[in-house]
Amino acid sequence: MSRVVFSTRDLTKHYQVGGGLFSPPQVVRAVDGVTLDIYERETFALVGESGCGKTTLGRVMLRLHEPTSGQVIYRDQDLTTLNDKAMRGLRNKLQIIFQDPYASLNPRMRIEEILAEPLRTHGYGSPEEIRERCAELLDMVGLRRQFLRNYPHQFSGGQRQRIGIARALANKPDFVVCDESVSALDVSIRAQVLNLLSDLQQELKLTYFFITHDLGVVRQFADRVGVMFLGQIVEVGPAEDIFKRPLHPYTMLLLSAVPVADPHQRGRERPIMKGDIPSPMNLPTGCRFHTRCPFATELCAKQEPQPREIDGRTVSCHFPLAA
Amino acid sequence: MAQHNETVLSVSDLRTEFHGGRGHIRAVDGVSFDVGRGRIVGIVGESGSGKSMTALSIMGLVPKPAGKVTAQSIMLDGTELTSLGADGLRRVRGRDMAMVFQEPMTSLNPVRKVWEQVGEPLAIHKGMNSRQIRARVLEMFELVGIPEPKARLDAYPHELSGGLRQRAMIAMGLICEPKLLIADEPTTALDVTTQAQILRLMLELRDRVGTSIIMITHDLGIIAEMCDEVNVMYAGQIVEQGNVFDLFDRPSHPYTRGLLASIPKTTEKRTDGRMPSIPGMVPNLERLPPGCRFNPRCGDVMAICHEAEPPLGEVGGGHLARCWLHSRKADGPAPAAGAVL
Amino acid sequence: MTVTASSPEVIAEPSLLREGIAAFARNRVALVGLAFIVVLVVVALFIPWISHHDPYRVALDEQFLPPSLTYWLGTDNFGRDVLTRILYGARISLLVGTLPSLISLVIGAALGILSGYVGGKTDAIIMRLADMMIAFPSLLLAMVVMYTLGANLLNIFIALALVGWASVARVVRSETLALKGKEFIEAARANGTSRLTTMVKHIFPNVIPTLIVLFSLSIPDAIMWESSLSFLGVGVQPPEASWGLLVAKGKEYLLQAPIVAIAPGIAILLTVLAFNFIGDGLRDALDPSMKD
Numbered sequence: 034m035s036r037v038v039f040s041t042r043d044l045t046k047h048y049q050v051g052g053g054l055f056s057p058p059q060v061v062r063a064v065d066g067v068t069l070d071i072y073e074r075e076t077f078a079l080v081g082e083s084g085c086g087k088t089t090l091g092r093v094m095l096r097l098h099e100p101t102s103g104q105v106i107y108r109d110q111d112l113t114t115l116n117d118k119a120m121r122g123l124r125n126k127l128q129i130i131f132q133d134p135y136a137s138l139n140p141r142m143r144i145e146e147i148l149a150e151p152l153r154t155h156g157y158g159s160p161e162e163i164r165e166r167c168a169e170l171l172d173m174v175g176l177r178r179q180f181l182r183n184y185p186h187q188f189s190g191g192q193r194q195r196i197g198i199a200r201a202l203a204n205k206p207d208f209v210v211c212d213e214s215v216s217a218l219d220v221s222i223r224a225q226v227l228n229l230l231s232d233l234q235q236e237l238k239l240t241y242f243f244i245t246h247d248l249g250v251v252r253q254f255a256d257r258v259g260v261m262f263l264g265q266i267v268e269v270g271p272a273e274d275i276f277k278r279p280l281h282p283y284t285m286l287l288l289s290a291v292p293v294a295d296p297h298q299r300g301r302e303r304p305i306m307k308g309d310i311p312s313p314m315n316l317p318t319g320c321r322f323h324t325r326c327p328f329a330t331e332l333c334a335k336q337e338p339q340p341r342e343i344d345g346r347t348v349s350c351h352f353p354l355a356a
Numbered sequence: 357m358a359q360h361n362e363t364v365l366s367v368s369d370l371r372t373e374f375h376g377g378r379g380h381i382r383a384v385d386g387v388s389f390d391v392g393r394g395r396i397v398g399i400v401g402e403s404g405s406g407k408s409m410t411a412l413s414i415m416g417l418v419p420k421p422a423g424k425v426t427a428q429s430i431m432l433d434g435t436e437l438t439s440l441g442a443d444g445l446r447r448v449r450g451r452d453m454a455m456v457f458q459e460p461m462t463s464l465n466p467v468r469k470v471w472e473q474v475g476e477p478l479a480i481h482k483g484m485n486s487r488q489i490r491a492r493v494l495e496m497f498e499l500v501g502i503p504e505p506k507a508r509l510d511a512y513p514h515e516l517s518g519g520l521r522q523r524a525m526i527a528m529g530l531i532c533e534p535k536l537l538i539a540d541e542p543t544t545a546l547d548v549t550t551q552a553q554i555l556r557l558m559l560e561l562r563d564r565v566g567t568s569i570i571m572i573t574h575d576l577g578i579i580a581e582m583c584d585e586v587n588v589m590y591a592g593q594i595v596e597q598g599n600v601f602d603l604f605d606r607p608s609h610p611y612t613r614g615l616l617a618s619i620p621k622t623t624e625k626r627t628d629g630r631m632p633s634i635p636g637m638v639p640n641l642e643r644l645p646p647g648c649r650f651n652p653r654c655g656d657v658m659a660i661c662h663e664a665e666p667p668l669g670e671v672g673g674g675h676l677a678r679c680w681l682h683s684r685k686a687d688g689p690a691p692a693a694g695a696v697l
Numbered sequence: 698m699t700v701t702a703s704s705p706e707v708i709a710e711p712s713l714l715r716e717g718i719a720a721f722a723r724n725r726v727a728l729v730g731l732a733f734i735v736v737l738v739v740v741a742l743f744i745p746w747i748s749h750h751d752p753y754r755v756a757l758d759e760q761f762l763p764p765s766l767t768y769w770l771g772t773d774n775f776g777r778d779v780l781t782r783i784l785y786g787a788r789i790s791l792l793v794g795t796l797p798s799l800i801s802l803v804i805g806a807a808l809g810i811l812s813g814y815v816g817g818k819t820d821a822i823i824m825r826l827a828d829m830m831i832a833f834p835s836l837l838l839a840m841v842v843m844y845t846l847g848a849n850l851l852n853i854f855i856a857l858a859l860v861g862w863a864s865v866a867r868v869v870r871s872e873t874l875a876l877k878g879k880e881f882i883e884a885a886r887a888n889g890t891s892r893l894t895t896m897v898k899h900i901f902p903n904v905i906p907t908l909i910v911l912f913s914l915s916i917p918d919a920i921m922w923e924s925s926l927s928f929l930g931v932g933v934q935p936p937e938a939s940w941g942l943l944v945a946k947g948k949e950y951l952l953q954a955p956i957v958a959i960a961p962g963i964a965i966l967l968t969v970l971a972f973n974f975i976g977d978g979l980r981d982a983l984d985p986s987m988k989d
Contacts, residue, residue: 082547083518097886124889137880141713141902150898151888184713189637200884219402220574224618224633231629246548249620253631273625290552291622292577296600299581305556306549308503309517 035072038240039094039208042068044103046086046093050314059314063089065264066103068340071208076234076241078251078272080287081261084313087244090261091210094242095127096120107208125155125204132213134193138185144171144196145181151203170199173236174229191222195229202237210242215250227254248291252276260284263313263321270346280343280353282326320351328352364535364568365391365414365453369428372406372413379642383409383423385592389585391536396562396569398583398600400576400615404638405589407572411538415455416445433535450477454529458541460521464513471509474528481532496527499564501557519550523557530567538570543578555582576619580604588612591639591649597668598675608677610654648680656681717906720982727978730971737968741787750778752785753936761954773957774950783964786938789850790968793923793939794916797857802912804858805865806904812866813873814896823866830863836925843931853932857919865911872904906983913976917969924965940965 046064063086071077081087092098094105096112105112107127112120131137138147148167157163168178174195185193194214201209211230215223231254234241245251251258255272260283268281279285289303306325311317317324323333332351340349372384384406391397401407412418413425416437430437432453437445454477457463464473474496475489484492490509497505500523513521522542529537539558543551555578562569571582579586579600586603588596588611596609607613614634636653639645645652651661660680668676669683721727740747750768756776764771770779812823830838842856876882876899885895924941926932933939935946940961947958 082549092883095887097883121889121891124887127887129884129887131880131884133880137884139881139899139903141905142898150885150890154889154894191637197884200888203888219638220576220615221402221618221634222637224620224631225635227620228630228633247620248548248622252622252625253620254629276622276625286549288622290549292552292555292575292581293623294576294580294604294616294619294621295623296580296604303552305552307553309519309550310547 035074037070038073038108039071039242040069040106041094042104042106044068044090044093044105045101046089046098047101061313062264062316063313064093064100067261067264067266069259069266069269071240071242072257074234074238074240075256076243076254078243078245078255078258079261080245080248080251080258082246082287082310084263084310085261086264086313087261088212091129091212091242091244095124095129095210097129122155125151126206127208127210128201128204128206129210129212130194130197130201130214132217134190134197134217137197138193140185142184143181144183144185147185147196148181148200148203151200155204157204166203170203171196173202173233174199189222190218191226194218194226198226198229198233202233205237207238208240208242210244212244213246214243216245216247223250230254248288260287263311263316265321265349266340266347267322267350268346268348270344270348274344274346278354280346280348281350282328282354283322285354286325286327320349362393363390363431364393364395364433365570366429366431367410367414367427368430370410370413370425370430371427372409372418372423372425374423381641382592383641384413384425387587387589387592387594389587389594389597391568391570392584393535394562394566394568395584396558396571396582398571398573398579398586399589400573400579400586401589402574402638404591404641406592407589408540410589411455411540411570411572415449415453415538416442417449417455447481450534451481451532452534453536453538454532454534455538455540456522456525456529456542458544460518460525460545461513463525464521466513468512469509470511470513470516470524474524474531477528477532492531493527496531497524499530499561500524500527501553502527517550518546519553522546522550522554526554526557526561530561530565533565534567536568536570538572540572541574542571544573544575551578558582576616588615591641591644593649593678594668594676595650595678596676598671599673602671602673602675606671606675608671608675608682609650609679610656610681611650612677614653614655648678717982721978724978724981726974727982730974730978733967733971734975737787737971738791741784741791744781744784744788748778748781748784750781752777752781752938761950761957763954764956770960771954771956773947773954779957779960782938782943783940783961786940786943786961787964787968789933789937789939790920790923790941790965793850793853793857794920794968794972797854797861798912798915798919800854800858801861801915802865802908805862806869806901806908808862809866809869810873810896810900810904813870814877814892814900820870824870827863827866830860831867835860839922839926840929840931843926848931848934850933853923853926856926857922860922861915861919865908865915868907868911869904872907873900876900876903909983910976910980913972913979916976917972920965920969920972 044064044067048061048063049058050061051058067090079087079090089098093100096105100113145167148170149163152163152166157166167181171178171180176192176195188196215226218226227250233239243255251272257270258272258275259266259269260281262283268275268279268284275284276288279288286304286306290305304327308325311324319335320333320338323329326333338349338351340347343353368388370384370387371382374381374383387410389397399407399410414430418425427438432448435448437448440448471490471493475493478484478489478492493509494505497508502508502520502523516524543554546554558569559582561567571578573579583600586598586600587594588609590611596603596612603612607616617632618634620631634653639649647662647664648666651657654661658680666678666680666683668678671677671682754777759772759776760774762768762772768778773779773782808823812820839856839860842859843852846852846855882895882899885899923932923939924944927939927941928945933942935942943961944958947961951958
């Protein structure tokens with residue numbers, strides 16, 4: 034039984050938006066009470082659509098944005114209680130790989146400098162040791178050592194993403210947040226980079242928190258999945274279980290909406306969600322999903338469902354789909 | 357040979373070239389395909405494949421003088437587009453053929469009301485007045501399923517969600533009842549649930565109104581759900597062309613096969629935990645490899661692939677593939693023994 | 698390692714500087730401007746060896762001579778060679794054009810980056826200060842400084858630097874804000890890089906192209922400022938020659954010998970134009986190749 038390496042307890046992040054001289058600011062509850070456990074060496078995928086808060090959650094978990102309330106626990110240490118200095122000291126263990134290969138590398142720095150920076154910040158060693166480590170990192174991600182001298186704009190999107198991965202791995206982290214790390218890549222390159230991430234996970238014993246909207250990637254790579262909607266997790270559980278038998282109506286609609294690359298399956302029954310996702314500034318009463326849910330009842334409009342354990346999963350729904 | 361009125365668009369040998377500061381790029385290099393009445397034809401490819409440029413070339417939207425578009429023929433329902441000047445094309449654009457773009461955020465002018473923009477083609481091509489335009493836009497909003505359409509007429513783009521904006525864009529595209537609608541990655545910027553709604557809408561519209569659609573995308577899932585015929589593009593050329601069922605059941609070009617294999621599927625999990633991928637990268641259009649453009653990445657590469665570019669060869673029944681596995685040179689070699697067809 | 702990214706050879710990396718220079722060199726107009734300035738600087742530096750005329754010698758019997766082989770542009774009211782005066786004046790005008798710009802650039806960049814990156818109260822204070830500087834009529838400000846501190850070259854530098862830093866700060870702050878949102882800055886934070894290091898090593902190098910362009914475009918401004926101040930009598934003092942002063946003095950004799958005022962005016966015109974061409978060329982050269 035794996036141990037829990039990272040967890041959040043009732044984590045929230047609220048933003049104040051707008052508000053002028055005569056009107057109060059509105060509150061956006063981007064992350065609203067998220068409790069999760071992530072096990073050592075697993076790939077935990079967080080899925081959801083725009084406005085669900087998954088990107089914010091990733092940032093808040095690493096304290097790149099400060100949480101409004103709640104706890105973030107890494108190996109029994111509550112990160113929210115640490116001061117800046119202590120937090121910075123931990124940053125070599127907690128890393129993030131970004132989505133946009135074009136914006137995630139400083140265009141005016143050579144690759145060697147980009148890779149050396151985290152090493153220097155955490156006192157890796159002498160300049161020679163640092164240089165050798167940079168070359169090692171490029172080896173690890175399948176790029177030639179001479180690329181250390183080049184600038185980011187000379188590389189393709191896929192190569193830049195590999196450099197971003199190398200940078201994240203510089204100080205041997207054990208927990209890595211992948212924020213839509215392959216979404217901006219072409220399909221054929223995506224598979225290459227995913228394979229790389231998978232291999233690295235084995236070699237370096239990494240735990241991945243994989244934020245994505247691509248359910249195909251989730252099915253192939255994730256061990257467990259969390260489905261997020263308007264700031265809350267509505268279903269969590271083993272990936273295969275969730276794909277075969279989603280319990281939350283939103284999960285079911287999400288899965289049925291994905292186009293299938295097989296024309297013979299065209300005629301299949303698939304419910305399609307009506308209307309638009311409500312704005313995070315204007316949350317519905319009761320269960321947040323009830324305005325879009327084909328199975329909603331009066332209860333759903335009045336009362337927020339609490340997370341329950343069903344069949345080894347956690348679901349927040351008054352009427353989870355047939356168990 | 358399809359009858360004249362059965363084919364809405366017939367593109368023959370379309371070529372689009374760019375002369376940049378540093379080199380010469382053939383973004384679209386000899387593309388030919390037909391779109392039948394009421395059919396949905398897909399063009400699928402990755403970045404640099406030329407799929408968007410093909411659409412822009414047909415619409416006459418390629419920036420000049422940087423780009424030069426030539427074709428043997430582009431026939432839109434009986435009208436030869438290549439013989440029209442800029443003015444002629446402008447009359448056709450929006451009225452007989454329309455385009456829907458990827459980014460609903462930026463395709464709509466943020467400082468104009470939605471009804472004004474969606475109705476603009478009517479003002480340009482049919483000379484209607486404001487009252488008539490509003491009425492027609494309202495009809496279109498109902499057609500594309502915008503809830504509370506009357507209220508939405510006077511909305512500004514930022515007041516609408518991404519999905520609604522894209523519906524508005526589709527309304528604008530269809531408002532003059534064009535024979536052909538070109539949709540360039542219309543759902544890429546949308547959430548998957550919104551995407552499902554929009555795709556279903558497009559199918560409904562095709563059934564009700566009979567518009568032919570060219571669907572440009574990188575997503576083979578969308579192709580499978582929507583299209584009747586498919587063109588797979590790579591480095592400016594069509595490398596496989598055919599009926600959607602033929603393409604998915606018997607993918608014949610190694611690129612198509614590689615692409616299909618490398619899509620992470622939601623329907624089942626691979627047991628080996630790895631994704632098959634196509635090695636290498638899309639070629640630089642300024643420095644194409646000799647022979648077949650795909651040869652550096654091809655698992656079935658043969659000697660002839662480095663020497664000569666393959667023509668589009670018949671796989672069977674109208675299914676074509678640009679690959680030496682499927683064509684013989686007049687006195688050239690047969691496909692390699694054991695080649696998978 | 699199992700997965701390799703087979704790639705076409707990455708082209709031998711020209712440094713960013715070389716790419717920028719190459720792009721600039723393709724712009725003919727900018728090159729013309731550059732040539733003009735280079736020639737001007739060289740001539741201004743070596744003028745004592747080029748011209749045998751003494752810019753301060755007074756010879757009233759040679760007043761207002763028309764252009765001739767000895768005096769290419771004729772003489773002024775004191776019998777001094779106009780061309781020599783202009784070329785000596787070039788030294789001052791160019792000096793005044795570049796140094797204060799440099800100072801306001803340094804101050805403006807530092808405050809702009811600080812303001813944009815740190816945000817909050819720091820940002821509010823710096824920006825209000827900048828607003829005040831910009832709102833205050835600059836000519837008046839410069840004149841006040843000159844009156845208070847005395848009209849000499851050093852004080853001109855101070856006055857112009859004071860006037861110039863605010864708009865630099867505003868532009869740099871905008872760029873900083875745009876850069877702040879980019880993921881490589883977040884990456885630096887995720888790595889534990891301190892704020893100061895981030896500002897110096899990440900933000901500043903990406904702001905340099907803008908600074909270069911701002912610099913070249915502010916030089917003509919500064920030259921015009923100096924000319925105006927000297928024209929108004931609070932800048933360079935006679936018998937020193939600066940272009941502004943030459944125009945000021947020359948205007949009194951506009952009807953007798955128009956060339957005495959017009960020639961330095963044309964010198965200002967050409968120099969300002971040349972710097973503008975260079976600035977535009979730099980902006981074009983640096984922007985597209987640097988942006989992805």
